[in-house]
Amino acid sequence: MRRRGGRKRSLGTRVPPAIPQGPNQRWSLDFLSDAFAEGRRFRILVVVDDFTRECSALVADTSLPGLRGVRELEIIIAQRGRPAVCVSDNGTELTSMAVLRWSHEIRIEWHYIAPGKPTQNAFIESFNARLRDELLNETLLTSLALVRAVLNAWKDDYNNARPHSALGNLTPAEFAARSAPARCSTEPHGLKYHRDSPHCWMNRGAQTIGCNLAAMGASLVGVLARRRDQTLLGNLFTFSAQSNVRAIVP
Helix, strand or coil, rough: CCCCCCCCCCECCCCCCCCCCCCCCCCEEEEEECCCCCCCCCEEEEEEECCCCEEEEEEECCCCCCHHHHHHHHHHHHHHHHCCCEEECCCCCCCHHHHHHHHHHHHCEECCCCCCCCHHHHHCCCCCCCCHHHHHHHHHCHHHHHHHHHHHHHHHHHHCCCCCCHHCCCCCCHHHHHHCEEEEECCCCHHCCECCCCHHHHHHHHHHHHHHHHHHHHHCCCCCHHHHHHHHHHHECCCCCCCCCCEEEC
């Protein structure tokens, strides 16, 4: 008798993920299942930032395949930025080739918890329990439009009005705002650059070079003035990385 083999599982990363130290370092994803009043079932895609505890998305529909999940993640990334790591269980939607191909193309590491170990994704499991106890088990849901409306209202309240003890009694939105990366203070023309971005370092370097050139020019002017060399003084210019060329008149 031929024995049936087990289900093939994805070969994503399975080592324990690092503890997040900032926003967008690790997102957790999971699916919830519930039913309308007449018995027809629907599913909810849940996305949570493990550091700020913000709920990034609650997407409800009667069917949520892998391609649909990829589209929803692209919408979130366009609004919030790209995560370094995504953590999920081994559900068929999140182990599909569509998800694996997409995460490889945009270079997002995908970590799968060990099968049968939901505690390895404890942040989103705690969130799911709260969502089910406070909303899904207490609301008579009759249509998909109603489900989406109550989910959006609950998500807004959770992110913006409910303090979290693990965040110093701040709401997730307040904690995320305080944890946002600092901006460079030397930003030309109102552009906002991260302090570690190449744009910011280039701007700082240009300012340093400009200051050095200005100091050298001032020293040279003093030397030429003492020597009474009016011809060179008339043709001397100092250059600055932050301003136009200025003629120096003795």
